[in-house]
Amino acid sequence: MKRGVIKLISKLITLIGPFISVILLAVVNGVIGYLLAINITLFAGIAILKFLGIAISLSYPLIFTIIILSGILRGIVRYFEQYSNHYIAFKILAILRIKIFRALRHLSLDKLEDKSKGDLVSLLQGDIETLEVFYAHTITPVLIALLTSVVMVIFICLTTSIYLGLYLILAYLIIGVIIPVIFYKVNSKFGRKYRLKMAQFEDFYLDSIYGGYEIIANNKQEMYKKEVTKRSKDLIDVTKKSEMKNNTFMNITNSVIVILNILIIVIGYLLYKNNMILNYEIILAYVVLTSSLGPVLALANLPSNLVQTFASGNRVLDILELKSSIVDGNTNISNVLPITFNKVSFKYDTKYILNNVNLTINKNEIVGILGPSGVGKSTILKLIMRFYDVSSGEVLINDMNIKNISYKSLYDNINLFSQSTYLFHDTILNNLLIAKSDASKEEVIAACQNAGIYDYILAQKEGFNTKISDLKDNISEGEKQRLGLARVFLRKPKLLLLDEATANIDAINEGIILNALKQYSKDMSIIIISHRKSTLSICNKIYEFKEGNLCLV
Ligand SMILES: Nc1ncnc2c1ncn2[C@@H]1O[C@H](COP(=O)(O)OP(=O)(O)OP(=O)(O)O)[C@@H](O)[C@H]1O
Ligand SMILES: [Mg+2]
Known part of the structure; x- marks a missing residue:
């Protein structure tokens, strides 16, 4: 069954209901972590400005203490963020496996007969593993990027200029939403194709192991060897194409970032020319803006994984949502005859x-x-x-x-x-x-x-x-x-x-x-x-x- 992305995401998210508090912990730690990272660059910028003679009332020892403390704290909160993410991910993987086994156990034969063994193995191992990416590396980064971006926009609007704040919104949208969505659209068919090819390969491979005796008895070793080699080559081709696409996408994203960075200086200069900001504020704004791209850039990397993750999510949900046509009875008997x-x-x-x-x-x-x-x-x-x-x-x-x-x-x-x-x-x-x-x-x-x-x-x-x-x-x-x-x-x-x-x-x-x-x-x-x-x-x-x-x- 093909589900819309929104429907698919919401269904996958409902599965983590019991872990909402852990997700919040991961998000809070993630946002604080990014803000601390930005803080380090910001205060490093301030130190340089002070060194260049700009009147800044903070002393050097204070500035460096803030930088060092921010670094240490960043490490601690990052640890908790990653810990919470993986805690959720591995718990949910265990729960998903239990759910799938339960679903398989209760499914009637008529629903299972069209699922070949390799397909099930691929579902239980590969697809569920792929979902780890969604639970450990997707949900929280999105929320973290959203919150950090909001904080940064407010900060820039309040400290420098509302125009730079608006520009920041535009930059975040381009890098974190527009490019990834385009990439996902272009690449989603590809991800499904890859998963399908992988499942077919596993199916064929298992089949040739189970049928080893028949293959030898019928002297078809060469044929099977050739077919396995051909199918692995096919799979490598698909993987290569997928990597090429990912690289192209990363190159486009990086180029866009360079253009956006240059534009910050242009806009900053125009604002300075019109006496809307002070000269050193251009530098501070530049430092803050470029260092705040981290969380949205993390989003830009998602689609290359997400295409496959969603394909896997779809297959897992397909099994979980299959309704058995046979319902277990509720009477226990001790005598089955006549x-x-x-x-x-x-x-x-x-x-x-x-x-x-x-x-x-x-x-x-x-x-x-x-x-x-x-x-x-x-x-x-x-x-x-x-x-x-x-x-x-x-x-x-x-x-x-x-x-x-x-x-x-x-x-x-x-x-x-x-x-x-x-x-x-x-x-x-x-x-x-x-x-x-x-x-x-x-x-x-x-x-x-x-x-x-x-x-x-x-x-x-x-x-x-x-x-x-x-x-x-x-x-x-x-x-x-x-x-x-x-x-x-x-x-x-x-x-x-x-x-x-x-x-x-x-x-x-x-x-x-x-x-x-x-x-x-x-x-x-x-x-x-x-x-x-x-x-x-x-x-x-x-x-x-x-x-x-x-x-x-
Ligand atoms: N799961 C299935 N789906 C569709 N058709 C089936 C399925 N299982 C069996 N059949 C078909 O139903 C018919 C009866 O099958 P069944 O296995 O009951 O035969 P049988 O009398 O036990 O034969 P044999 O002596 O060869 O074991 C066969 O034509 C078979 O192809
Ligand atoms: Mg029979």
Whole structure:
């Protein structure tokens, strides 16, 4: 979504609501810091004028004491300003990350499916990091520049001439507003393009790492290498162009500053000619005016960062504002059976995958679902896990519409066991305990024995404490699946969903797993999905997809 700059800024600022007091602290310190810096130049100018013979009543020791004190104080307030800025920035980055993770966790699959993995990584790392610039180096500089400028204009109007004050307003506007806005307008498309290219690059790069095996298997290493090189070159080109633009912009700004400085002398001279100011006041005004450009000059540097910052801000807000189409239910249940599909129809996009499906799974039943690839078998399980809501009809869990049931209690009772088991980079024991963290040693051993994996574990060097990474290739798909099954036995779900859980393993391993499951079916119901009839031999009841309809066999 493309938001207007004002809307975007105001939305990003609302996120820092709780830190207003820290921002004020940063701004006050920043303004005082700049005024002290200007003070140093001003009193240095006064010292020179005194040296040149202008009657100035302040003594040299006093003037130098003021200069030294201003320098020390400037250091202290600068420290507090930077401290407050970074305090806000890093707190807000942490909060943003938490918010994004929360948003992602609550988003339904349909909203996340168009976000590729690389895109999400780039969002969580790069974009949020980029926003640091906005929170630590944008908000306060703008406020500081505004306040310091107001103070300086008032000071010049009161001490020298209202005309020089008006000129100062014009100079601040040109350097701090007009040039940066023009630059932002010229460069904003560029920033979005850069972020997009970066995200696409990360996506491609991650993809080629994940797909490393396929790339080698298909002998496409050269092709991928070339593509990665080409994309990095593209990215470097975009970066170079962006740097060139920044440099041009800085050159223009610096040239304008030189012209504005010369104009101060011209205007000062004209005012002096018309007896509106004294001769040495021209010099003081010049010194004050040039040294007061600091804060607005800080603004002039913002757009080169801001273009990217706003692009990142837009992407972060896009995720935060996505509304999940699925709302969590608020009823907690302890019994998920029976499960009934009542005239359920479902479509992912436009094409209906399920039409008027009726299905019942009772307590202690092993139900098989058979059908060719792509017919909608896994979709049925996704509806039971409520990854999606039905398009029409209803899914009833123990006679209650699934929409009313909380995800937590649903997942406390249902376990999905699919084609491949993921093992974390940890010990075998910890990989099992993920299913039940407080399981006793006896429970773990029993679960492994029931899953037919106990002997395998004992045969490893450090038994249950063997690291998965130490197993390297010394673990087969069947062994991984049996570890997955041990997890199921530890968790003891009331309903187990098997989605082609034995599809990748040989008949002997499949037999071990199915037998173990049959033994356990008195304590849990099971749905087995397969396109192999033999897998469903342990079922009490089999449904089959025939011409798009699910029929009881
Ligand atoms: N997220 C999705 N968005 C759009 N279409 C989808 C999505 N997931 C699956 N489909 C489509 O829905 C249909 C049914 O998919 P499903 O995964 O339920 O099939 P399946 O019966 O489990 O097949 P297989 O035996 O190959 O696993 C397929 O045509 C698939 O392309
Ligand atoms: Mg499937």
